[in-house]
Amino acid sequence: MSEQNKAIHEPLLRVVKRSESSMKQKIVVRAAAILLALIVDALFIFFITGLNPLAVYTTMFQGTFSTAMRFSWALRDLASLLLIGIALAPAFKMRFWNTGAEGQVLVGALATAAVMVYYGGKLPNWLLYTVMCAASVLAGALWGFIPAWFKAHFNTNETLFTLMMNYVAIQIVACCVNIWRGQASGLGKLNMKSKAGWFPQVFGQRYNINLIVVVLLVVLMYCYLRYSKQGYEIAVVGESENTARYAGINVGRVIIRTMIISGALCGLTGFLIVGGRDQTISTSTAGGNGFTAIIVAWLAKFNTFTMALISFLLIFLQKGAMEIASAYALNDFASDIIAGIILFFILGSEFFINYRLIIRGSHKEVC
């Protein structure tokens, strides 16, 4: 044995792919991740902010769970985020990078608001709802169709195209809001007196209709992607356009059709937000959910049920961070770090579900 060869050792840590993880393994890894997150977070809270970690965690929990009302608000916000995630799922499964959900939601919301402004009180309620819904779906579908058409015919870059369509939508909304508010300083709630176009209250809240729709769509979109012929086409096109052509799939048609569906569902979300939640419109109606929803869709690998869980986690952390910030008069950054650490560990645990580490010398695996 020479010294030269001796100097090289087996690597300290090696990453090895797991073939498959059992359910139990997955639960253990994730539980360990959450525990670790809470410990690291506790260190941060204790040493940096000087607060009692347990008290902070309790406050965080209360952000969503302290009262029935808060829980209900959390669900309301979850509905908006999840709806957009569901709308994006088919597009992203097709590897069509639809970064334009924000704009598609906005034009849907704008169409709804326009119907409320111009037809509120002039149409019977059932017809008004129908027209609002149809207008929003059409507007969203159009916003999805335009980049898809260009993609199918000229192979334009859909990421940039859909992204820029957001800004077009924002400007149109800003313009309309300015016209509709007239001399007032802000737009305020539409049809304040007649409440025309406002959703009826179900179980005490107007936005509960949104929740019912989102539950339905979770199931429908799951079945559509998983079991329908169109869902199969989407998967093939997403994987390889060559294979799709070989299989006799009209790739351009599938791209356009799928983006119309994706855009239409975003438009529908706009309708639900205006009719069920805000009763008004502004440039921040979508509130960045169009981008957050991309994370939701990807993390869940387009499984709508998993999406519901991830949306809930994101909303929970968001509410918790806000609650900590106000309860302890912390600045937003500190509370965001606390929430961010938890998210980091949970996402990081996915790595350990697919891979394992081997330490030098031992041939036993460690997590």
Add this chain to the structure above:
Amino acid sequence: MEYAIELRHITKTFGRVVANHNVSLAVRQGEILSLLGENGSGKTTLMNMISGIYYPDSGEIFVKGKPAEIRSPKDAYALGIGMVHQHFKLIDVFTAVENIALVLDKHEKYDLKAIKARARAICDKYAFDIDLDQKVYEMSVSQKQTLEIVKMLYRGAEILILDEPTAVLTPQETDKLFAVLRNMRADGKSIIIITHKLHEVLSISDRVSILRKGEYAGTVDTDMATEASLTELMVGKKVELNIERPEPVNRHLRLSVHNLSVTNAEGVRVLNNISFEAFSGEILGIAGISGNGQKELLEAIAGLQNVDPDSSVVYFPDDDRDSTAEQLIGKTPKSIRDMGVHLSFVPEDRLGMGLVGSMSMVDNMMLKSYGNGHSIFADRKAPRHLAEEIKESLGVVTPSINTPVSRLSGGNVQKVLVGREIADAPSVLMTAYAVRGLDINTSYTIYHLLNEQKQKGVAIIYVGEDLDVLVDLCDRILVLCDGHNNGIVDGRTTTKEELGLLMTALQENKGGAAR
């Protein structure tokens, strides 16, 4: 005797899959060792451990008698081990010299002139034929491979590993490569070569080591070996190595191709007035150096390729010549299928065109038939049955029919693809490089399947690269050269030499359909 490199009891597992189990192997100084084994027998995995890409779970590696820990390709370089992979690791927009410069150590000076001079010296020493100032994207596959080898030698490789180097070469290029390898052997280098072609094993190597299902099955001196004995060691049982060629039965016109021309996106005419006829119950071979229009020809017939005006591909369902003949040009794959024409196509790019890698066998079975029926939901019952059937009858090795096909080995991927195409009860079956990269056992399974289809009255178009196989298997062989039909010869009377000549030298009356 001291070995250049010696492996002792190497084991490597991926999850539950055991790629190598207790493999011991040794290469002498100045010898060429062939590593032989079926697809998925762990050859590449084993070589990747020597070259530092994988790290063994257990076992030891000795280089020149000293124990070595090879943790990265860098460690391998330092020990004088270089590997040429199936997929070249070159930068297209760089010249040959610039690519060689990439392997320099951090402390070496970047001096292109000096590097070029040293590389030139290496090329002269072993008789490599290469232009060092040429950009990689302008090089042929064979030139790229030469560059990879020069790169390794420049880095000081004493032990060279070549993973299926001849799979992409023409017979002439293979001869050239072998000449260079012999020069290197004479200079005391040790070479490990992975190949599936037994006649190459016999002509180039000194010894042959054989892996079977991840385990070491033995080493024999090449002098003592025959194709039959090697196959037996590799498969574990006797295998009949004769390709059958049953006489065509009930032969009648199935496909008439006339004046088929294709101009590609760059405006180059890749197919030039191709005319030929394909008959039922017959295998029509297509020979040619790869990239001479084979891909475009098959894709044009399958409706996947835009063709020039006046091209014609007429399909005849039965003996009746005129009444029900159908023009296939201008139709999409779907409309061809809707006409009731069962045209099966096994494309060259198996996972990029014929199959969806991330999908299971079941979902791949329905690739062409998912649209059947009026329900908006896809039927998965029939595909599941078909997948089970193919797994059973062709012996597809997979953990389950729900495993993504990209996780299967090359041979098994091809079985899935060919199985599906044959299950469609085709009347025309086109295959492109159907046995490329497959081991001898799987290859013979494929030949057998093709003959079976032939006897069922299918018109088979077989694009191949191995001339021995073309001559043994096909009834007639059309030779493509530079996008022209350079003649059609009778498979029973032609020779490899005649084919080789037709492949490389364009005839005067190009396109003239010689029978």
